[in-house]
Amino acid sequence: MDELDEVQGKYFSITDPKDVDTVIYQINRTEKEFLKTSPKYTVERLDCAVEFVGDKTRKTFFVDNPAPDGNHLIIFSFGKGRVVVNSGFLDYDQVKISKKPTPLNIKTLYSEEETEFKEFAYTPNMKRQISIIDLETTEEVKPVLYFDEEANEVKGKCKLKPYKKYFAFEVREKK
Numbered sequence: 001m002d003e004l005d006e007v008q009g010k011y012f013s014i015t016d017p018k019d020v021d022t023v024i025y026q027i028n029r030t031e032k033e034f035l036k037t038s039p040k041y042t043v044e045r046l047d048c049a050v051e052f053v054g055d056k057t058r059k060t061f062f063v064d065n066p067a068p069d070g071n072h073l074i075i076f077s078f079g080k081g082r083v084v085v086n087s088g089f090l091d092y093d094q095v096k097i098s099k100k101p102t103p104l105n106i107k108t109l110y111s112e113e114e115t116e117f118k119e120f121a122y123t124p125n126m127k128r129q130i131s132i133i134d135l136e137t138t139e140e141v142k143p144v145l146y147f148d149e150e151a152n153e154v155k156g157k158c159k160l161k162p163y164k165k166y167f168a169f170e171v172r173e174k175k
Helices: none
Strands: 010-016 021-029 040-045 047-053 054-065 071-079 082-091 096-097 107-110 114-119 130-133 144-148 153-159 165-170
Touching: 010 021, 021 054, 040 082, 071 165
Parallel strands: none
Antiparallel strands: 010 054, 021 040, 021 071, 047 054, 071 082, 082 096, 107 165, 114 153, 130 165, 144 153
């Protein structure tokens, strides 16, 4: 059997113009059995393959285990000093993207001293509801994990470097 025969999932491509870097996150609903001790929603950054086409960048994003009822996506396009946010939905063999950018409560984080940002809990499958992105590289800041014995759960904190700007977002339930 060929290695590619074992891969299950879906993929789609987008093309970024010069000086724009798009990253996409999938929004996951936490399984019912973990809801009492975990956030209702978590985020997972999609992996992508990059191809350069002239001065543009073509990215092919992968969803490993697509949900039978579709996958909610949040799309961030980072440009010079700004972030455009759209929502999308992966349904069968197509991606539907909203025509209007999504209004979000976002924070740009900046400090002149090294700091730790926000303590947050993980689900049992190690997913979280918050992500922090380095605005220069658009890479995700990897949290430092630890076990909180009092709460009996795995938690994380992100260490932020001084004189750098970060973009943080969190998926919350509507109240």
